[in-house]
Amino acid sequence: MPVSSTSVSDSRRTGTRIIAAGIAAIVAILAIAGTVLLLTLPDGNAFNARVERIFVENDTLTSPAEVKLLEILAQSGTAFSDTLASYRMVIFVLLVFATALLVAALVFLVMLVTLNRRMAQIERSGIEVSSLIISREERTVYLNTMGFKLTDAMMETLSVLAEARLDDEMLSGAEIEAMISGRRAEDCEEAAGATRIKRLRDGLGNQIVSELLVKNIAKRGYVLAIDKGVIEMV
Amino acid sequence: MKKLIALTALVLSLALPSVAAAECFVGYKAKQDNPLRLHYGVLSLQASTCPGTAQAAKIAAGRLAAGGWTLLNVISLSTDNPTPDMEANAGEFYLRF
Numbered sequence: 001m002p003v004s005s006t007s008v009s010d011s012r013r014t015g016t017r018i019i020a021a022g023i024a025a026i027v028a029i030l031a032i033a034g035t036v037l038l039l040t041l042p043d044g045n046a047f048n049a050r051v052e053r054i055f056v057e058n059d060t061l062t063s064p065a066e067v068k069l070l071e072i073l074a075q076s077g078t079a080f081s082d083t084l085a086s087y088r089m090v091i092f093v094l095l096v097f098a099t100a101l102l103v104a105a106l107v108f109l110v111m112l113v114t115l116n117r118r119m120a121q122i123e124r125s126g127i128e129v130s131s132l133i134i135s136r137e138e139r140t141v142y143l144n145t146m147g148f149k150l151t152d153a154m155m156e157t158l159s160v161l162a163e164a165r166l167d168d169e170m171l172s173g174a175e176i177e178a179m180i181s182g183r184r185a186e187d188c189e190e191a192a193g194a195t196r197i198k199r200l201r202d203g204l205g206n207q208i209v210s211e212l213l214v215k216n217i218a219k220r221g222y223v224l225a226i227d228k229g230v231i232e233m234v
Numbered sequence: 235m236k237k238l239i240a241l242t243a244l245v246l247s248l249a250l251p252s253v254a255a256a257e258c259f260v261g262y263k264a265k266q267d268n269p270l271r272l273h274y275g276v277l278s279l280q281a282s283t284c285p286g287t288a289q290a291a292k293i294a295a296g297r298l299a300a301g302g303w304t305l306l307n308v309i310s311l312s313t314d315n316p317t318p319d320m321e322a323n324a325g326e327f328y329l330r331f
Contacts, residue, residue: 052306055265056306059309062261062263062309063274064274064325
């Protein structure tokens with residue numbers, strides 16, 4: 001079990017790495033595209049400079065009509081560059097949208113892959129506890145959606161273990177016995193705690209196995225609760 | 235022969251006043267930015283001989299800057315009177331600066 005859980009978190013870690021690298025790549029590509037766009041789109045002065053050069057280079061361009069024409073040319077160039085500026089705005093908005101969509105697509109893709117791997121992992125490892133609810137009044141513990149009836153003593157043991165897990169603590173047999181019986185840990189025997197654990201395992205394990213593997217259908221008999229296709233004899 | 239004499243006389247009559255005026259006529263191009271405006275103009279320097287192009291450009295740039303224009307280049311330098319063509323092309327900028 002520890003091995004498989006390590007591999008799941010490993011795939012998650014690689015997933016995070018892929019996401020980070022992918023997002024960086026997307027942002028970099030689109031940033032480069034934006035910069036190129038900014039640098040290559042001519043502004044109004046580019047048109048003016050071009051017209052000015054034509055005017056300077058041609059000594060014969062001196063008549064008022066020709067000069068007027070050149071001025072009009074420069075003005076239309078400036079008007080065109082205004083249009084380009086608005087286009088640039090639109091293109092940038094589209095680029096931002098494209099970035100967001102690409103990033104979202106990448107995240108979903110990696111999430112899908114990770115979830116698939118996780119699903120396979122869960123299928124292999126059998127039971128994965130995603131919720132554990134201990135109900136003292138009903139004397140029942142709910143694992144995921146399955147409820148298991150326990151005796152009072154087992155409930156106590158399970159509760160003590162759950163509390164210790166919440167505090168990230170480990171309990172020895174003597175400590176378990178001490179917490180349940182209310183005596184000091186030094187006065188308790190390790191074996192007493194071990195017995196409690198054994199009873200809990202037996203009681204809970206039996207019920208889990210009967211729920212997941214060997215089903216007992218009342219008045220009819222026993223049957224394996226698995227798909228026919230997965231059975232193989234060697 | 236008679237025609238040649240008449241032509242010479244005409245040329246002399248055209249050339250002499252300019253010598254008498256002792257002026258140097260500079261044909262130039264100038265611009266204003268935002269919005270771009272261009273013009274061709276002629277201005278005169280009070281000198282019997284024309285200075286070099288660089289010197290003439292410096293003087294012309296100074297005078298144009300006072301009027302809010304930027305000199306682009308100097309096209310012609312001449313002590314002769316400007317031709318009617320030049321005068322017509324310069325229009326309102328003929329001897330304005």
